[in-house]
Amino acid sequence: xxFIDFDGKGHVxxxxxxxTEGAYDYCGLFGILCGNVRNLGVxxxxxxxxxxxxxxxxxxxxxxxxxxxxxxxxxxxxKVTANGYCGGMFGNVACExxxxxxxxxVEVNGSGDLTGGIIGRVRAKIDMTxxxxxxxxxxxxxxxxxxxxxxxxxxxxxxxxxxxxxxxNFGPTRESEELSSIIYYDGxxxxxMQTQVVAWDPTVWSCDMEPGSYPV
Numbered sequence: 001x002x003f004i005d006f007d008g009k010g011h012v013x014x015x016x017x018x019x020t021e022g023a024y025d026y027c028g029l030f031g032i033l034c035g036n037v038r039n040l041g042v043x044x045x046x047x048x049x050x051x052x053x054x055x056x057x058x059x060x061x062x063x064x065x066x067x068x069x070x071x072x073x074x075x076x077x078x079k080v081t082a083n084g085y086c087g088g089m090f091g092n093v094a095c096e097x098x099x100x101x102x103x104x105x106v107e108v109n110g111s112g113d114l115t116g117g118i119i120g121r122v123r124a125k126i127d128m129t130x131x132x133x134x135x136x137x138x139x140x141x142x143x144x145x146x147x148x149x150x151x152x153x154x155x156x157x158x159x160x161x162x163x164x165x166x167x168x169n170f171g172p173t174r175e176s177e178e179l180s181s182i183i184y185y186d187g188x189x190x191x192x193m194q195t196q197v198v199a200w201d202p203t204v205w206s207c208d209m210e211p212g213s214y215p216v
Contacts, residue, residue, distance in 0.1 A: 002034070003034055003035045003065070003067060004030070004033060004034060004035030004036065004037070005035055005036050006035065006036065006037045006038070006040070007038055007039055007040075008037070008038065008039045008040025008041070008074075009039055010039050010040075010041075011039075011040065011041070012040075012041035012042070012043050013029065013040070013041070013042045013043065013045075014043045014044055015043070015044050015045070015046075016029060016042055016044075016045040016046070016047070016055070016078070017045070017046050017047075018045075018046075018047045018048070018049070019046075019047075019048040020048070020049055020050065023050060024049065024050055025049065025050050025051045025052045025053070025058060025084070026049070026051075026052045026053065026057075026058025026059050026091065026092075027047055027048075027049035027053045027058050028047055028049075028053055028054050028055055028056055028057040028058045028090075028091070029042055029045075029055065029056055029057065030056065030057040031057065031058055031059070032057065032058060032059040032062060033056070033057035033059065033060050033061070033069065034061060034062050034065045034067070034069065034095070035069060036069060036070040036071065036072075037056065037070075037071050037072075037074055038070070038071070038072045038073050038074065039072075039073045039074070040073075040074050040075075041074070041075050041076070042055050042056065042074075042075070042076040042077070042078070043076075043077050043078070044077060044078050045076060045077070045078035045079070045080075046078055046079050047078070047079070047080050047081070048080075048081045048082070049080075049081070049082045049083075049086070049091075050082070050083055050084065051082050051083055051084025051085060051086070051091070052082065052084060052085055052086070052091040052092050052120070052121070053080060053082045053086045053091040053120075054076075054080060054086060054087045054088060054089045054090040054091045054119070054120065055076040055078055055080060055088060055089060055104070055106060056071070056074065056076055056089045056090060057089075057090050057091070058090075058091045058092065059090070059091065059092050059093075059094050060090045060092070060093045060094065060095070060097050060119075061093060061094045061095020061096065061097055061124060062094050062095055063094050063095060063123075063124070065095060066095065067095070068095065068096040068097065068098065069095060069096070069097045069098070070097075070098045070100075071089075071097070071098070071099045071100070071102060072098075072099075072100045072101055072102070073100075073101045073102070073204065074089075074101075074102045075102060075103045075104070075105075075216070076088060076089055076103075076104045076105075076106060077104070077105045077106060077135075078106055078107070079106065079107040079109070080106055080107070080108050080109065080110075081109045081110075082109070082110050082111070082120075083110075083111045084110065084111060084112050084114075085110060085112050085114035085115065085120035085121040085145055085147060086108060086109075086110040086114075086115055086120045086145075087104075087108065087115065087116045087117065087118055087119040087120040087144070087145065088104030088105075088106035088108055088116070088117050088118055088133055088135060089102065089104045089106075089118050089119065090118065090119045090120070091119075091120045091121065092119075092120060092121040092122075092123060093119055093121070093122050093123060093124050093126055094123050094124055095124050096124055096125045096127075096153075097124060097125070097126055097127070098126075098127045098128075098129075099118070099126065099127070099128045099129070099131055100128075100129045100130055100131070101129075101130050101131070101200075101201070101204050101205075102118075102130075102131045103131065103132045103133070103134070103214070103215070103216075104117055104118055104132075104133050104134070104135065105133075105134040105135045105163075105214060106133075106134075106135040107135050107136050108135065108136065108137045108138065109138045110137075110138065110139055110140075110145075111139075112139070112145075113139055113140050113145065113146075114140065114145035114146055114147045115137050115138070115139050115140040115141075115145045116133070116137065116140060116141075116142060116143055116144040116145040116171050117133025117134070117135065117137060117141075117142065117143050117162070117163075118131060118133050118143050118144065119143070119144045119145065120144075120145040120147070121145055121146070121147035122144055122145070122146060122147055122148055122152060122155065123147065123148070123149060123152055124152065124153070125152075125153035125154070125155060126144075126155035126156070126157070127155070127156045128143075128155065128156070128157045128158070128160060129157075129158045129159055129160075130158075130159045130160075130200040130201065130204075130205075131143075131159075131160050131161075132160065132161035132162070132163060132197060132215070133161075133162060133163060134163035134164060134214055135163075135164065136164060140171065141165065141167075141169045141171065142162055142165065142169040142170045142171030142172075143157070143160060143162060143170055143171050144170075144171040144172065144173075145171060145172070146171060146172030148172070148174065154174060154176035154177050154178065155173075155177050155178070156177070156178040157170075157177065157178065157179045157180070157182065158178075158179075158180045158181055159180075159181045159200050160179075160181075160182050160183075161182075161183045161184070161185070161193060161196070161197055162182070162183070162184045162185065163185045163193065163214075164185060165184050165185060165186070166186050166187055168184045168186075170182060183196055190211065190212065191209065191211075194207045194209055194213070194214075194215055195209075197215040198215055
């Protein structure tokens, strides 16, 4: 696999459309992404796939490639539909992955239980820091959908915010997972959520603090 190192340099890709329903798995901007992506926005995307999909990639990493993947300063908005596991950013994480300063505001529609605001199925170690998911999820809910195997290493989640969530549902986790500074929007604390997310790193995050405005 060619290892990708993509710097979007702050550019935004608008109106990405991919529709392979019933034909192919692992759709998204990169399909199967073995590599790093940073400083990129994908706006108003519409991705429909047989299974294993997300706006940024259907797969993040690959078990036969082995090199860790890094995703930083990336955001996505739009809609994902799949006849299987899916997430706002990634359908599946298959290799050690580090995700930092990212958000997804996505309508996620999956036919299986492995659906999440950021990631659908988790099959490798995840280190997630300063990330939030907004939008909606038709099944499951939270940040991740689960799908761990016995050999899947425990993940680390620090400063993660779950929007539009009244049940404090982060998604499936195990006792060995490390979760810290997890915050939830319960329908009443939008202003508090705005403030907390911007406080993660004011040199990276900002918000106009208007009612209903998401940090960017």
